[in-house]
Amino acid sequence: xxxxxxxxxxxxxxxxSTYDGEQLPQGRLSALGDPAMQGHLHNWSIIGGxxxxxIKGQIDLGFAARVAARVAEIEPDIVEDQSxxxxxxxxxxxxxxxxxxxxxxxVAASVAVVxxxxxxxxxxxxxxxxxxxxxxxxxxxxxxLASFQAAAPDRGVAQVAPAAPEGKDRRQxxxxxxxxxxxxxxxNNYVRGFVLDTAAR
Amino acid sequence: MLSADVNNEAAQDAAIxxxxxxxxxxxxxLLVIKYQHRIIEVAGKFVGERSDAxxxxxxxxIKAYRSIGGFRGESSFYTWLYRIAVNVAKTFLESNxxxxxxxxxxxxETEAQDTGGALRSDETPxxxxxxxxLRQVIAQALRELPDDLRQAITLRxxxxxxxxxxxxxxxxxxxxxRSRIFRARQFIEERMSRLGG
Numbered sequence: 001x002x003x004x005x006x007x008x009x010x011x012x013x014x015x016x017s018t019y020d021g022e023q024l025p026q027g028r029l030s031a032l033g034d035p036a037m038q039g040h041l042h043n044w045s046i047i048g049g050x051x052x053x054x055i056k057g058q059i060d061l062g063f064a065a066r067v068a069a070r071v072a073e074i075e076p077d078i079v080e081d082q083s084x085x086x087x088x089x090x091x092x093x094x095x096x097x098x099x100x101x102x103x104x105x106x107v108a109a110s111v112a113v114v115x116x117x118x119x120x121x122x123x124x125x126x127x128x129x130x131x132x133x134x135x136x137x138x139x140x141x142x143x144x145l146a147s148f149q150a151a152a153p154d155r156g157v158a159q160v161a162p163a164a165p166e167g168k169d170r171r172q173x174x175x176x177x178x179x180x181x182x183x184x185x186x187x188n189n190y191v192r193g194f195v196l197d198t199a200a201r
Numbered sequence: 202m203l204s205a206d207v208n209n210e211a212a213q214d215a216a217i218x219x220x221x222x223x224x225x226x227x228x229x230x231l232l233v234i235k236y237q238h239r240i241i242e243v244a245g246k247f248v249g250e251r252s253d254a255x256x257x258x259x260x261x262x263i264k265a266y267r268s269i270g271g272f273r274g275e276s277s278f279y280t281w282l283y284r285i286a287v288n289v290a291k292t293f294l295e296s297n298x299x300x301x302x303x304x305x306x307x308x309x310e311t312e313a314q315d316t317g318g319a320l321r322s323d324e325t326p327x328x329x330x331x332x333x334x335l336r337q338v339i340a341q342a343l344r345e346l347p348d349d350l351r352q353a354i355t356l357r358x359x360x361x362x363x364x365x366x367x368x369x370x371x372x373x374x375x376x377x378x379r380s381r382i383f384r385a386r387q388f389i390e391e392r393m394s395r396l397g398g
Contacts, residue, residue, distance in 0.1 A: 016383040021213025048358040049238035050339045055332045067262045076269045
C-alpha cells in the first residue's frame with residue numbers, strides 16, 4: 001500500500017526548496033497553479049515576511065492572486081537577449097568588410113585587365129612586331145574580325161617599313177616585303193570570303 | 202543579510218526569472234508571492250492609504266512582468282523590482298497631487314466621491330487579516346521549535362543563506378537542511394491555522 005502522506009510530504013518538501021529557489025524542477029512550475037500548493041506558498045511568504053519584520057499592518061491574502069489574474073491576461077515585451085544579438089552584429093560587420101574587400105578586388109582586377117589590354121593594343125601597334133594576328137589565330141573561312149583588325153596595323157608597318165634605317169640588312173627588308181605581301185593576300189582572301197559568304201546567305 | 206547571501210538570493214531569483222522569460226507565468230507568480238510583502242511595504246512608505254499601497258504594488262508587479270524580457274541580471278531581481286515600485290509610487294503621487302489640486306476646486310463634491318467603491322483603511326474586508334496577532338503566533342511558534350529547525354529556518358529566512366551554506370554552518374547534509382526548513386515551516390503553519398479556525 002502506498003504511503004500517500006509521505007508522498008504529499010515529499011512533494012511539499014520539494015515545493016519548499018523550490019520556493020527558496022534551491023531546487024527548480026525541469027519544465028514549467030505548473031505545481032504552483034494548484035490552490036493547495038499556493039496556500040502553502042502564501043503561508044511561507046507570510047512566515048518569512050513576519051520573521052524579517054517586513055509585514056506591518058494588514059495582510060492582503062488575495063494580492064498575489066489578483067496579480068496572477070492580471071499576468072494571465074498580458075504578455076511580456078520580450079526584448080532579444082543582447083548576448084544573442086552580438087554575434088549577428090559581428091557577422092554583419094564581417095560581411096560588410098568582406099563585401100568591401102571584394103569590391104576593392106574587383107576594381108583592382110578591372111584595372112589589371114585594362115592595363116593588359118592597353119599594353120597588348122600598344123604592343124600590337126609596335127613596329128617591331130611583324131607576326132600578324134592571323135598567323136597566330138589561324139586563317140578562317142568565315143569572318144574573323146580579330147585577324148582582320150590585327151592585320152590593319154601591319155599595313156601601317158608596311159608604310160613605315162621604307163622609313164627603316166639605311167644600314168638595315170637588305171635580306172631582312174626583302175623578307176619583310178614578302179611577309180607583307182603574304183599578309184595582303186590573306187586579307188584579300190578574308191574580305192573575298194566575307195563578301196562571298198554574305199552573298200551566299 | 203550578508204552580501205554573499207544577497208548574491209545567493211539574486212542568483213536563485215535569476216534562475217526563476219529565466220523561466221519567466223521563457224514564458225513560464227507560474228514562475229512569475231512565485232516571485233510575486235515571495236516579494237509581495239516587501240513591495241507593499243515599500244509602496245506604503247510613499248502613500249498613507251493601504252489601498253493605494255496595494256494598487257502601487259500591483260502596478261509595479263505588472264510593469265515588471267511586462268518588461269521582464271529586458272531584465273539582464275545586472276542587478277538583483279528585487280533591486281530591479283524595487284526601482285520599478287519606487288517609480289510607480291512617484292508617478293502615483295504626481296498624478297494624485299495634480300488630481301487633488303484640480304479637485305480642490307470642488308472640495309465638497311469630491312469628499313462624497315473620494316471613497317466611491319474603494320476600500321477605506323478602517324475597513325477590514327474578507328481576505329485581509331491583521332498582522333499583529335499573526336506576528337505573535339509566529340513568534341511563539343518559533344520559540345517552540347526544536348533548536349535545529351529554528352536555526353535552519355532563521356538562517357534561511359533572516360540571513361537569506363543558501364542551503365549549501367546552511368549545511369556547512371550546521372555541519373549536516375544538504376538533504377537534512379531541506380528537511381529541517383520544510384518541517385519548521387510546517388510547524389509554524391500548523392500554529393497559524395489554529396489562529397484561523
